[in-house]
Amino acid sequence: MFTSVLDRRIGGIIDRAFGGTAGQPSGGMARLGSSLSSPLPVDAFLRLVDPLWSSTTCRARVEHVQRETPDAVTIVLRPGRGWGRHRPGQWVALGVDIDGVRHRRPYSITSVPGAAGGRVSLTVQEVPGGAVSPFLVRRLEVGDIVHLDQPQGSFTLDHGDPQGLTGESPAAVPTLFVTGGSGITPVVGIIRSLTAGTVAEAGTTDRPSTIGVTSAGSPPLDAEPPPLDAVLLHHATSEERSLFTAELRAAALAHPGLRFELVITGSGPVPSELALTPERLDTLCPDWRDREIWTCGPEPLTAALQRAAAGCTRGLHFEEFQAAPRAVGVDVVSGRVRFARSGIEVQSDGTVPLLQLAEDAGLAPRHGCRMGICHTCVVPVTSGATVDLRDGHVRRDPGDFVQICVSAPCGDLEIDL
Amino acid sequence: MTSRASALATLNDERGPDADGTPVRSPGTRSGDSGVPPLRAVPQHPSGLDDDELAAFGAAMDRLREGILASRGREDAAYIHRVIDIQRRLEAGGRLALFAGVFPPAWVAGTAMLATAKILENMEIGHNVMHGQWDWMRDPEIHSSTWEWDNACPSEQWKHSHNDVHHTWTNVVGKDRDIGYGVLRIDERQPWSKAALGQPVYALVLALLFQWGVALHDVEVDEVLRGERSKEETRRKLGQIARKGGRQVLKDYVLFPALAGPFFGPVLAGNLAANLVRNLWSFTIIFCGHFPDGVAQFTTDDVEDETRAGWYARQVMGSANIEGSGLFHVLSGNLSHQIEHHLFPDLPSNRYGELASDVRAACERFGIPYNSKRLSKQFGSVLGRIARRALPG
Numbered sequence: 001m002f003t004s005v006l007d008r009r010i011g012g013i014i015d016r017a018f019g020g021t022a023g024q025p026s027g028g029m030a031r032l033g034s035s036l037s038s039p040l041p042v043d044a045f046l047r048l049v050d051p052l053w054s055s056t057t058c059r060a061r062v063e064h065v066q067r068e069t070p071d072a073v074t075i076v077l078r079p080g081r082g083w084g085r086h087r088p089g090q091w092v093a094l095g096v097d098i099d100g101v102r103h104r105r106p107y108s109i110t111s112v113p114g115a116a117g118g119r120v121s122l123t124v125q126e127v128p129g130g131a132v133s134p135f136l137v138r139r140l141e142v143g144d145i146v147h148l149d150q151p152q153g154s155f156t157l158d159h160g161d162p163q164g165l166t167g168e169s170p171a172a173v174p175t176l177f178v179t180g181g182s183g184i185t186p187v188v189g190i191i192r193s194l195t196a197g198t199v200a201e202a203g204t205t206d207r208p209s210t211i212g213v214t215s216a217g218s219p220p221l222d223a224e225p226p227p228l229d230a231v232l233l234h235h236a237t238s239e240e241r242s243l244f245t246a247e248l249r250a251a252a253l254a255h256p257g258l259r260f261e262l263v264i265t266g267s268g269p270v271p272s273e274l275a276l277t278p279e280r281l282d283t284l285c286p287d288w289r290d291r292e293i294w295t296c297g298p299e300p301l302t303a304a305l306q307r308a309a310a311g312c313t314r315g316l317h318f319e320e321f322q323a324a325p326r327a328v329g330v331d332v333v334s335g336r337v338r339f340a341r342s343g344i345e346v347q348s349d350g351t352v353p354l355l356q357l358a359e360d361a362g363l364a365p366r367h368g369c370r371m372g373i374c375h376t377c378v379v380p381v382t383s384g385a386t387v388d389l390r391d392g393h394v395r396r397d398p399g400d401f402v403q404i405c406v407s408a409p410c411g412d413l414e415i416d417l
Numbered sequence: 418m419t420s421r422a423s424a425l426a427t428l429n430d431e432r433g434p435d436a437d438g439t440p441v442r443s444p445g446t447r448s449g450d451s452g453v454p455p456l457r458a459v460p461q462h463p464s465g466l467d468d469d470e471l472a473a474f475g476a477a478m479d480r481l482r483e484g485i486l487a488s489r490g491r492e493d494a495a496y497i498h499r500v501i502d503i504q505r506r507l508e509a510g511g512r513l514a515l516f517a518g519v520f521p522p523a524w525v526a527g528t529a530m531l532a533t534a535k536i537l538e539n540m541e542i543g544h545n546v547m548h549g550q551w552d553w554m555r556d557p558e559i560h561s562s563t564w565e566w567d568n569a570c571p572s573e574q575w576k577h578s579h580n581d582v583h584h585t586w587t588n589v590v591g592k593d594r595d596i597g598y599g600v601l602r603i604d605e606r607q608p609w610s611k612a613a614l615g616q617p618v619y620a621l622v623l624a625l626l627f628q629w630g631v632a633l634h635d636v637e638v639d640e641v642l643r644g645e646r647s648k649e650e651t652r653r654k655l656g657q658i659a660r661k662g663g664r665q666v667l668k669d670y671v672l673f674p675a676l677a678g679p680f681f682g683p684v685l686a687g688n689l690a691a692n693l694v695r696n697l698w699s700f701t702i703i704f705c706g707h708f709p710d711g712v713a714q715f716t717t718d719d720v721e722d723e724t725r726a727g728w729y730a731r732q733v734m735g736s737a738n739i740e741g742s743g744l745f746h747v748l749s750g751n752l753s754h755q756i757e758h759h760l761f762p763d764l765p766s767n768r769y770g771e772l773a774s775d776v777r778a779a780c781e782r783f784g785i786p787y788n789s790k791r792l793s794k795q796f797g798s799v800l801g802r803i804a805r806r807a808l809p810g
């Protein structure tokens with residue numbers, strides 16, 4: 001407690017001295033600081049005092065790792081300076097060093113904005129054989145330092161309009177959430193903020209109270225809970241592996257406007273009587289056509305919903321955790337790829353995304369989601385063609401910016417990396 | 418003498434050097450070096466190895482490289498993070514101590530810390546990071562594409578003159594601009610003029626101002642004077658140097674002394690001394706890595722149609738190691754393992770030590786001269802050579 005107060009004091013002083021919080025330092029002191037530390041950024045030295053200090057990227061300390069299911073954990077992070085407030089439903093690219101190598105993967109934020117102590121939580125489900133999630137679930141330790149980008153994504157009830165200028169309070173819109181597996185994470189973040197203050201008060205959650213309870217900027221604890229009209233239809237392979245079950249049941253008890261329905265599908269193919277069809281939606285949520293539908297989960301689930309919910313009148317929103325399988329009919333042309341800035345040349349078989357090729361060659365291109373949604377990774381192509389692995393679209397214009405995470409070279413290529 | 422076939426067999430199974438350690442062939446058949454005439458009319462590699470032997474040597478080097486790549490990981494990352502952390506603490510501590518520099522012990526301690534920090538930053542960190550030795554970590558802050566070092570020389574120019582020109586054309590007279598840094602005559606094949614008589618003095622001046630010598634290196638002043646470089650390019654490079662060098666001067670000789678107020682004198686003197694120590698040290702290590710007696714210089718004919726294996730062999734012949742303690746190796750940026758660095762410029766420097774014994778064994782087996790001596794021996798030999806080449810011949 002004391003140290004964190006002290007931290008904030010010192011942080012405040014440093015902020016004032018070096019001009020503001022996130023982003024580029026400004027002001028005379030900042031210029032002096034960076035002249036003194038040149039050629040390194042001031043951060044390099046401030047970090048000797050506070051390892052979370054960074055003015056360019058955001059670093060965070062792992063404060064708590066809580067097991068949710070046999071193969072999922074919630075990671076509670078305390079971000080250092082430079083973390084921008086997120087909107088419920090958004091995700092962040094998390095960077096971790098595994099065996100000395102930096103990996104970044106997107107994870108949805110499950111905590112409410114402005115949680116106590118500025119903490120941020122992510123919930124990670126292990127993908128067996130994966131490079132990152134098994135590490136996060138099994139090996140991450142309290143005290144580890146990780147890297148965060150800024151929160152991103154438009155899977156938010158405010159439709160990317162944080163000021164709420166559309167008039168209608170997001171909570172008041174009748175909503176249906178359809179989730180599967182770890183796809184519940186952005187939705188839990190949304191529901192926690194819709195019900196903020198009341199769930200943790202109910203005392204039925206086993207989560208550290210820092211996650212559910214809000215501080216400044218969120219509805220005060222004693223305020224009337226906003227009107228709420230939401231149905232959550234969650235699919236999990238087993239009760240044991242289902243995330244947040246106890247908390248969501250408790251939230252549904254505490255909120256007449258929230259209904260939580262858990263569907264256990266068993267492992268293996270989904271039984272036909274549980275498959276998402278208009279009839280099944282009619283049974284589970286008769287007024288689904290009048291609800292705004294938000295879905296996040298494995299591709300078969302979101303695809304089934306897309307087919308089933310064609311009659312929805314208020315809009316259907318998706319979040320996918322995994323790049324869609326390579327589109328059939330994509331041109332596969334092998335060739336040489338030259339990374340112009342580094343002069344490195346590699347062979348491409350025409351199926352591996354440029355981001356992967358660059359990383360395998362030891363480069364570290366900027367990127368976020370790795371699945372073509374955030375556009376953090378765009379780089380101009382100097383010469384040659386690329387193919388978008390999602391839809392087979394071939395681009396040939398020199399100077400065209402391509403998303404290297406979902407684009408493979410189509411023959412010989414030179415790119416400004 | 419062991420037959421080539423058995424040497425190849427030994428190399429191909431992974432057990433390591435020949436049990437009896439007999440060289441495959443005797444060293445010293447470099448053309449122009451001994452009386453042994455080349456047996457064939459086809460141009461021979463300066464190592465004297467024939468194509469098969471060279472290929473086998475190259476394969477052995479490739480295997481060593483693979484071994485490091487396969488085992489590169491967490492401990493190596495921890496090493497560079499630790500060195501960077503120590504370097505920053507030394508720099509911050511040194512600068513703080515120098516503020517109390519009116520007290521002689523504080524001045525000595527502060528200067529020593531700052532000098533060590535600058536040496537570590539330029540050699541074990543900056544030089545090696547810019548080689549891409551740590552790019553595999555994919556840490557954007559410790560990456561060859563982003564690192565700017567604590568030196569007047571802009572990183573971009575260093576990466577060209579050093580990584581590209583010097584490491585490709587190692588010790589090829591007329592190509593490798595590191596041979597004498599464009600001011601000293603190191604090899605008898607470099608033309609002699611009266612100006613060379615002054616070279617012991619030039620060497621001293623170069624050593625004292627080494628970072629500025631390095632900074633101007635990529636401008637290629639001699640070629641500019643001969644009109645072989647475009648004005649625009651030269652202007653761009655000089656602009657870069659002025660900005661980078663200016664920032665360095667501003668920090669060390671204006672801002673930090675000014676911050677000390679009435680005590681600016683000791684701070685200024687400490688910063689000057691630290692830069693000077695770094696200059697002398699890096700000059701010494703770099704010159705000992707390439708110019709002691711016994712290290713070969715090459716001609717452009719030597720490298721015509723050179724294979725990767727031939728390039729490997731030339732790297733060994735064109736470099737020299739300096740023997741010393743673990744701390745000495747770190748402070749020399751592991752350039753004391755110059756041979757291994759030249760063979761594998763992008764492998765993490767902390768692994769050169771373990772590579773050295775394998776490389777040396779392979780060189781002995783193939784009869785490729787492997788030059789490794791104490792600092793005093795190598796440096797004495799460099800000084801002798803600079804003095805000798807001041808005279809014609």
Ligand SMILES: Cc1cc2nc3c(=O)[nH]c(=O)nc-3n(C[C@H](O)[C@H](O)[C@H](O)COP(=O)(O)OP(=O)(O)OC[C@H]3O[C@@H](n4cnc5c(N)ncnc54)[C@H](O)[C@@H]3O)c2cc1C
Binds near residue numbers: 132369371
């Ligand atoms: C916007 C967004 C938000 C996300 N939020 C979360 C979250 O809150 N919690 C969470 O656990 N994950 C989330 N993910 C998924 C996460 O980013 C990783 O993809 C996942 O953890 C697997 O990474 P990995 O390195 O372990 O596997 P990789 O080494 O990348 O992949 C290994 C194998 O698993 C397959 N694979 C990759 N991801 C998945 C997946 N999600 N399901 C099934 N197979 C997969 C790959 O195709 C590959 O064959 C999100 C992804 C996106 C794009």
Ligand code: FES
Binds near residue numbers: 376
């Ligand atoms: S990394 Fe997000 S679009 Fe490529």
